Amino acid sequence: MSSLLFDFKVDKATSTVTVDREFDAELSLVWDAFTRQELLDQWWAPKPWASQTKFMDFKVGGRRFYAMVGPEGQEGWQIQDYTSISPKTNFRFTSIFADKDQNPNLPGSDWNLNFSEQNGITKVSISIYNESKERMEQMLAMGFKEGFSMTLNELGNLLSTLKK
Amino acid sequence: MRRDIFQAVADPTRRAIIVLIAMQAMTPNDIAENFQTTRQAVSKHLRILTECDLVKQEQKGREIYYSLEIEKMKEIDKWIEQFRKIWESRFNQLDNLLSTIKKNKK
Numbered sequence: 550m551s552s553l554l555f556d557f558k559v560d561k562a563t564s565t566v567t568v569d570r571e572f573d574a575e576l577s578l579v580w581d582a583f584t585r586q587e588l589l590d591q592w593w594a595p596k597p598w599a600s601q602t603k604f605m606d607f608k609v610g611g612r613r614f615y616a617m618v619g620p621e622g623q624e625g626w627q628i629q630d631y632t633s634i635s636p637k638t639n640f641r642f643t644s645i646f647a648d649k650d651q652n653p654n655l656p657g658s659d660w661n662l663n664f665s666e667q668n669g670i671t672k673v674s675i676s677i678y679n680e681s682k683e684r685m686e687q688m689l690a691m692g693f694k695e696g697f698s699m700t701l702n703e704l705g706n707l708l709s710t711l712k713k
Numbered sequence: 714m715r716r717d718i719f720q721a722v723a724d725p726t727r728r729a730i731i732v733l734i735a736m737q738a739m740t741p742n743d744i745a746e747n748f749q750t751t752r753q754a755v756s757k758h759l760r761i762l763t764e765c766d767l768v769k770q771e772q773k774g775r776e777i778y779y780s781l782e783i784e785k786m787k788e789i790d791k792w793i794e795q796f797r798k799i800w801e802s803r804f805n806q807l808d809n810l811l812s813t814i815k816k817n818k819k
Binding site for chain 2: 559573574595596
């Protein structure tokens with residue numbers, strides 16, 4: 550297991566974060582873990598946070614609306630709008646921070662996920678593109694400033710605070 | 714007033730100033746010549762950069778020279794490391810989930 554690839558890069562020039570990771574499982578299983586609500590909620594949030602999907606309609610034009618719920622019950626709502634799906638190969642979505650009523654807090658970031666399998670090992674390549682360099686730097690700035698604590702969710706709340 | 718480094722990079726003019734003084738120490742007048750802005754505006758940016766501990770000043774005769782505190786810039790890299798850890802933690806959870814599912818299938 551320890552030889553599985555994990556590569557993480559932040560490219561400030563192109564406002565893109567890329568994450569590559571291999572998993573010791575066949576492609577269809579990994580694909581399900583990324584695209585089925587009941588599986589996603591079991592791993593998407595880094596502990597002690599929990600991912601709670603309110604609804605998920607995995608199709609082009611569909612939406613996943615979910616909350617990252619903290620240990621003290623704090624909620625950070627997020628929207629993922631699916632823009633493209635090629636089964637077991639690729640899917641894309643726009644990720645937007647929101648309030649509990651799905652009011653978006655723009656701009657969002659564009660996620661592109663690629664899946665491939667070789668010898669029973671599945672590789673997932675994720676790229677996250679931020680519309681503007683400023684947003685990327687806000688993302689970097691806010692996390693550090695507040696003494697970042699293992700949550701993307703908090704990052705979202707901080708971002709919305711900054712934009713107000 | 715104390716500020717943090719990320720306020721420094723939140724502004725495009727300040728990012729440009731950082732790039733300029735990373736190469737060589739410069740006076741506020743030298744710096745202002747590179748921008749379509751007033752000397753006062755440049756001074757304001759330099760003040761913020763100073764408050765972020767991102768630049769150091771050195772008096773030479775009647776002029777003050779500004780240069781970059783390279784070490785301070787490394788704080789940004791530290792944050793990126795935190796961001797990396799989130800993904801690491803998330804993927805470790807996925808590893809566990811995948812192996813559980815595989816076992817249950819057998």
